Amino acid sequence: MLWLLSWKNIWRNKLRSIVVITAVTLGVFAGIFMIAFMNGMVEDRIKSVIRTEISHIQIHQPDFKENHDFSLRINNADSLIQKIIQTKYVAAVCKRIIISSLVASAETNTGVIITGIVPDEEKKVTNISDKIIVGKYFEGRGKNAVVIGKKFVEKLKVTINKKIIITLQDINKNITSGAFRVVGIYETDNTMYDEANVFVRYNDLCILTGLNDTETHEIAVLLTKNESSETVKQELKKNFPELEVQDWMELSPEAGYLVSAMDQYMIIFILIILLALCFGIINTMLMVVLERVKELGMLMAVGMSKPRVFFMIMLETVYLSLTGGLIGIVSGYIICKHLEKAGLNLYFWKEVYSSVGYSSFIYPTIDFQMIVFTTWMVILTGILSALYPAYKALKLNPAEATRTE
Amino acid sequence: MNIIEIRGICKTYDKKTLPVHALNGIDLTFQKGEFASIVGPSGSGKTTLLNIIGGLDDPTDGVILIDGVNITALSGRKKTQFRMKNIGFVFQSFNLIPVFTVKENVEFIMHLQGISKEEREKRTNELLDAVGLNDKKNNRPNKLSGGQQQRVAVARALASKPKFILADEPTANLDSKSTENLLDIMEKLNQEENITFIFSTHDSRVVNKARRVITIEDGKVISDISN
Ligand SMILES: Nc1ncnc2c1ncn2[C@@H]1O[C@H](COP(=O)(O)OP(=O)(O)OP(=O)(O)O)[C@@H](O)[C@H]1O
Ligand SMILES: [Mg+2]
Numbered sequence: 001m002l003w004l005l006s007w008k009n010i011w012r013n014k015l016r017s018i019v020v021i022t023a024v025t026l027g028v029f030a031g032i033f034m035i036a037f038m039n040g041m042v043e044d045r046i047k048s049v050i051r052t053e054i055s056h057i058q059i060h061q062p063d064f065k066e067n068h069d070f071s072l073r074i075n076n077a078d079s080l081i082q083k084i085i086q087t088k089y090v091a092a093v094c095k096r097i098i099i100s101s102l103v104a105s106a107e108t109n110t111g112v113i114i115t116g117i118v119p120d121e122e123k124k125v126t127n128i129s130d131k132i133i134v135g136k137y138f139e140g141r142g143k144n145a146v147v148i149g150k151k152f153v154e155k156l157k158v159t160i161n162k163k164i165i166i167t168l169q170d171i172n173k174n175i176t177s178g179a180f181r182v183v184g185i186y187e188t189d190n191t192m193y194d195e196a197n198v199f200v201r202y203n204d205l206c207i208l209t210g211l212n213d214t215e216t217h218e219i220a221v222l223l224t225k226n227e228s229s230e231t232v233k234q235e236l237k238k239n240f241p242e243l244e245v246q247d248w249m250e251l252s253p254e255a256g257y258l259v260s261a262m263d264q265y266m267i268i269f270i271l272i273i274l275l276a277l278c279f280g281i282i283n284t285m286l287m288v289v290l291e292r293v294k295e296l297g298m299l300m301a302v303g304m305s306k307p308r309v310f311f312m313i314m315l316e317t318v319y320l321s322l323t324g325g326l327i328g329i330v331s332g333y334i335i336c337k338h339l340e341k342a343g344l345n346l347y348f349w350k351e352v353y354s355s356v357g358y359s360s361f362i363y364p365t366i367d368f369q370m371i372v373f374t375t376w377m378v379i380l381t382g383i384l385s386a387l388y389p390a391y392k393a394l395k396l397n398p399a400e401a402t403r404t405e
Numbered sequence: 406m407n408i409i410e411i412r413g414i415c416k417t418y419d420k421k422t423l424p425v426h427a428l429n430g431i432d433l434t435f436q437k438g439e440f441a442s443i444v445g446p447s448g449s450g451k452t453t454l455l456n457i458i459g460g461l462d463d464p465t466d467g468v469i470l471i472d473g474v475n476i477t478a479l480s481g482r483k484k485t486q487f488r489m490k491n492i493g494f495v496f497q498s499f500n501l502i503p504v505f506t507v508k509e510n511v512e513f514i515m516h517l518q519g520i521s522k523e524e525r526e527k528r529t530n531e532l533l534d535a536v537g538l539n540d541k542k543n544n545r546p547n548k549l550s551g552g553q554q555q556r557v558a559v560a561r562a563l564a565s566k567p568k569f570i571l572a573d574e575p576t577a578n579l580d581s582k583s584t585e586n587l588l589d590i591m592e593k594l595n596q597e598e599n600i601t602f603i604f605s606t607h608d609s610r611v612v613n614k615a616r617r618v619i620t621i622e623d624g625k626v627i628s629d630i631s632n
Contacts, residue, residue: 001509001516008504294499301461301496302514303489303565305482399462403452 006315020284024324027273032332035266036364042258044359049255051127052188054248056229057221062244068100077216089228092124095216097205101168107157114198116205125222128186135160135184144204146180149194150187171210178208190357274381285317285389297400310390317386325378336366408568409435414467416453427453429624440595442615443605450624451605452573459492459571460484493562495572500558501546507557508542514564532560536590552583569601588614
């Protein structure tokens, strides 16, 4: 009956209760939505870091990453790849030559990193081939083909099928250069990447530089799932102690940081919202107690014990916050679940997002754990904000009920 | 045996400016089945006295024995328990829980006592019959007249089968017809069920119904007449 009494009591002042419930609903909804949104953004970013830019694990000669020294090469690349592909959780492996170079078009020239790839192998590891917006990803047999990013196209002022000159150092430290035809233009979500990465065929680069085709600078490894990165990394480190084996978190610390910082941000975010709601609820419940001084006095006079009065006010507060909280959680969940499939197209901010490496098409993702956490936090907020008003009610005197002035 | 025995009750309210001596040494006894009224001018200490008898307030000095139990010595929780089981209250206003129906209001205190559902229903029906409001049992208090509300309050006060009922100016907000009606019901309950009523009042018609009239002034009993 006490439960019923509390529930009925919150509907005494409908407008006020609805205002509080709405505030809680909006707060919780905003929290859930923001979290799902940020989650979606981060997951998308991680996905493109792994699937487009880095893959899960890369292997180099020690120190190669620091200065891209041409001479720091892995020799017997192909037999190494054979071994790696046997490792558990490994989905695909490919090799790359990486050389700093100068690229010139008819209009202008600029320094850029050239990556020599084996297109059929590379396709299995990274998805640049899916990001082609003009032309093809190394189809046909034409020699000296190059695939470049959209941003780089703009910088170099070239178009598809035009030739560019790539100048670099060969194996004997002589300057050499070759003319390459632009066969494909790609665009990822990250304009910085598009500007800095130019792809040519492995063999073309070997011919130009005089490298043997079993020599390589970089071996990229794609795994069957993100969570295995650490295990496989350790395994490969053990097998190739003389090489440097790094996972995507080390190779892109900012992406690794995103993952670890995200949870903290989300918790802080939720706490701030709930703290604000807490004060609103306290304020309302204090008003409630003040309004009902006489009635509470009467209840105590006729035999309602202080713990029961305390409990009644607590219940009312928890009902209020929980009603709002549940509406917020459920609506947030439904909407985010929908958007998880449908996606949210922020095309009007595309420039802003892609300049920092994010897709403007966001799929908010919500995980169940976060919902459970939020639900508990809402209940906790209800209880915490109930404490003070309920304590105030405790301090009331039953003799008050009889005083009519 | 006396169901209520009051000895040397004093009550001083500690106001910051100057203390108010609301009660100055009251000695009274009440027997089972009394129908007594406490009268006196405004500020004479009627409410204070009833509150202290009912254990809602503590006296500054003196003792109150209810059926031999010294309630001034009881701790807060024990006192609440004691009140719930032994004393019925009817106030001038704010007697009922506005969100509950008449029936729920009467049931509530029995619920707090942990009385079974069937027993509760049975007793609620009996009590509402006794105050002539069984047809209104599913109404909220705000659908009832002031007199009807006070009758529900009497029924509610009786729910826990108390030893006596304290009523502080129960008719103060009622018109003369409702006043008469309420008093008739109280009188009937007193005569037929031997229920003890102690009530304060300003109203001479109410005083005329009482079989014992205690007059207090300035916190002292100045006359105590039984007829
Ligand atoms: N809580 C309080 N604090 C201070 N003084 C009080 C308090 N309650 C009552 N008093 C004072 O005690 C005295 C007795 O008050 P009480 O309410 O008992 O009188 P009463 O006979 O019931 O009056 P009324 O007929 O107006 O209801 C009055 O002078 C009153 O001002
Ligand atoms: Mg009074």
